[in-house]
Amino acid sequence: MSTLGPPPQRIAVEADQVRRLVAEQFPQWAGLEVRPVANGGWDNRTFHLGDTMSARLPSAAEYALAVAKEQRWLPALAPQLPLPIPVPLAEGRPGADFPFAWSVHPWLDGEPASADRIADPVRFAADLAGFLVALQSVDTTGAPRPGKHNWFRGGTLGTYDELVQRALDGQGLAREIWTTALAAPWDGVERWFHGDVAAGNLLLREGKLAAVIDFGTCGAGDPACDLAIAWTLLTADGRRAFRARLAVDDATWARGRGWALWKTLGTCARTRGRADREAVEARRVLDEICAEYLTGR
Known part of the structure; x- marks a missing residue:
């Protein structure tokens, strides 16, 4: 529920x-x-x-x-x-x-990240992963845990199961991906996470990652929520570099994929029947998630 x-x-x-x-x-x-x-x-x-x-x-x-x-x-x-x-x-x-x-x-100078603005997709992915490695290494004593303040980022994906089930609408492969993500165990070690690692919160200067903004959903818990960017923005090569730098195990990667799927299915449901940029991009990301799940790349 x-x-x-x-x-x-x-x-x-x-x-x-x-x-x-x-x-x-x-x-x-x-x-x-x-x-x-x-x-x-x-x-x-x-x-x-x-x-x-x-x-x-x-x-x-x-x-x-x-x-x-x-x-x-x-x-x-x-x-x-x-x-x-x-x-x-x-x-x-x-x-x-x-x-x-x-x-x-x-005011932090920079322009929001987008695929066409990133000079070197692999370096960008590695730099972002390095930032997240540093964030995850910060002591979590007293840190805010998942809750209403961050829409339960860092908690269980099950919080979103009801919403996802409504959005799946008979999509067999997406349902399999979601079920796999829900079943993927977390080791229970709390780490800091940003909670909304999205293109608009990553600033570029001269095509390179220059700053990270909007920590409204940050906290300490399961950092898998910060992996969604691997499917929503990174290239296939960048995704591999990102995962390698973070040293992410299969279960964490599956949960991260689940976070990406939840976010994307919500956008697909909201934009159903539309052909604007947001709708097209959501369908592209959904295809990316499914392809990566099938090929492991």
């Missing part, structure tokens, strides 16, 4: 609202320009704050649960990681008709 509950009730956030919040709570930044970030996020609304900072505001109560976590843990994680991450500069309070805590972050 799913423990996820109903979808979050998102609210709109406007630039004028952010300006009022900043003026009320951080008068030293009141004169800075506030403007929306292009493709500024779904779980959080992100705005430029001057040229060197950003304001990040949760779009729903569920996402606001991550604010205190990021304020507490990103400063501790950052010195132990090989790439920049967005360490918060300040924590905002509710105000100006905005009901949640929010954050001010440094």
